[in-house]
Amino acid sequence: MKNYSILLLFILCFNSSLFAELLKVSPQKGESVYSLLTRYNLTYEKNIDFFLKQNQNKISEQKGLYLGKEYELPIKIVKFNNKNIRSTLNIDYETAKKIQEYNSIVVKKGLKKSSYKDDQILWVPFIEYDLNNDINKKENEKNVAKDIFLRNNFKKNNDLFGEKYKINSVLDNKLAGHYFYLISGHGGPDPGAIGFRNGFELHEHQYAYDISLRLAKKLMESGAEVFLIVQDDEDEISDEKFLKKSGTEKLINGDTISSVQSIRLKQRTDLVNEIFRTYNKKETNHLLIEIHVDSRITDKRIDIFFYHQPESEKGKEFCEALLNTIKEKYDKNQPGRGYQGRIFGRNLWTLRNAIPTGVYVELGNIQNPQDQIRLIEPSNRQAIANWLYKGILQAYNIK
Numbered sequence: 171m172k173n174y175s176i177l178l179l180f181i182l183c184f185n186s187s188l189f190a191e192l193l194k195v196s197p198q199k200g201e202s203v204y205s206l207l208t209r210y211n212l213t214y215e216k217n218i219d220f221f222l223k224q225n226q227n228k229i230s231e232q233k234g235l236y237l238g239k240e241y242e243l244p245i246k247i248v249k250f251n252n253k254n255i256r257s258t259l260n261i262d263y264e265t266a267k268k269i270q271e272y273n274s275i276v277v278k279k280g281l282k283k284s285s286y287k288d289d290q291i292l293w294v295p296f297i298e299y300d301l302n303n304d305i306n307k308k309e310n311e312k313n314v315a316k317d318i319f320l321r322n323n324f325k326k327n328n329d330l331f332g333e334k335y336k337i338n339s340v341l342d343n344k345l346a347g348h349y350f351y352l353i354s355g356h357g358g359p360d361p362g363a364i365g366f367r368n369g370f371e372l373h374e375h376q377y378a379y380d381i382s383l384r385l386a387k388k389l390m391e392s393g394a395e396v397f398l399i400v401q402d403d404e405d406e407i408s409d410e411k412f413l414k415k416s417g418t419e420k421l422i423n424g425d426t427i428s429s430v431q432s433i434r435l436k437q438r439t440d441l442v443n444e445i446f447r448t449y450n451k452k453e454t455n456h457l458l459i460e461i462h463v464d465s466r467i468t469d470k471r472i473d474i475f476f477y478h479q480p481e482s483e484k485g486k487e488f489c490e491a492l493l494n495t496i497k498e499k500y501d502k503n504q505p506g507r508g509y510q511g512r513i514f515g516r517n518l519w520t521l522r523n524a525i526p527t528g529v530y531v532e533l534g535n536i537q538n539p540q541d542q543i544r545l546i547e548p549s550n551r552q553a554i555a556n557w558l559y560k561g562i563l564q565a566y567n568i569k
């Protein structure tokens with residue numbers, strides 16, 4: 171475990187920020203403030219002042235609620251840390267127990283769809299349990315932790331590359347002011363597509379991850395800030411053909427990767443958006459790149475191809491720059507081979523929900539013996555990373 175103390179601080183403090191917002195609800199027909207608060211098991215006297223202040227523009231002169239409008243309740247939505255409520259909120263055992271009871275009541279009443287253990291979302295009625303000060307204090311600590319974390323991003327990535335591939339110096343500043351969010355598909359409990367060769371299982375995730383590390387290194391050597399959203403401190407850039415299966419991947423903030431696909435997608439996108447919000451300043455450029463390996467029937471060869479969000483012109487332009495670069499490289503290195511890569515608009519969850527423009531790269535068919543060579547040869551993995559890097563420069567018109 172590298173940078174343990176920073177990582178720990180980060181886990182404790184940064185996580186909850188992702189959902190640190192108030193629960194918004196719509197009143198039922200004829201519902202008063204009193205009955206709305208009571209329906210959510212909140213004591214009227216304790217919570218009424220906050221409620222009126224928070225929703226002052228949406229309350230009629232007779233203190234009535236409007237149907238169809240949303241009201242903020244004194245309930246914070248906090249991301250559960252997958253351990254316990256006490257450490258998620260940094261509170262005492264008795265209060266944690268009350269919050270646990272509260273969360274099971276709201277599920278029983280049908281107000282919340284699933285248990286916090288399933289959706290990793292805790293409802294925290296912070297006024298009800300006098301937690302207001304604790305939570306505010308924690309938000310401050312969290313901001314400090316976030317700062318420390320982001321300042322250490324370069325060092326952390328460099329550790330992930332491994333001793334042999336560490337960056338010793340930044341070569342140029344071509345990509346200064348550029349932020350990249352690299353997601354290697356799958357990871358943790360999900361190996362992605364699986365191929366077989368020489369008695370080895372080829373796991374999509376391992377190959378996508380190796381290439382994303384190589385690409386990260388190239389980008390960082392040109393002064394870019396790179397966020398490896400999925401990372402594994404037990405793997406490094408590898409010169410092996412057959413990458414060992416691991417499943418030890420985590421998210422950039424130390425969170426475990428959920429085994430539920432919908433949560434997994436949301437975890438990653440939330441992190442991308444959270445970091446984006448921190449860095450989205452004037453004169454900055456942001457690009458999300460997600461790397462996968464496809465799986466089709468064995469004899470079907472697939473060249474590297476790309477997806478963008480259908481309505482995203484920028485996404486399409488990035489795809490075109492990447493595709494053109496790869497085509498040029500193939501034409502130069504393997505004349506006559508012909509490159510059949512294509513670009514598709516596809517409504518993918520991550521591309522749709524991430525704020526930065528995104529491109530989705532598919533590297534080939536993990537079942538196909540010839541496509542497998544593109545993945546298992548370390549020099550080929552490096553070539554793909556180099557080509558993607560060149561394509562990115564081209565997309566930004568950088569010579």
Ligand SMILES: [Zn+2]
Nearest residue numbers: 355362462463
């Ligand atoms: Zn995949």
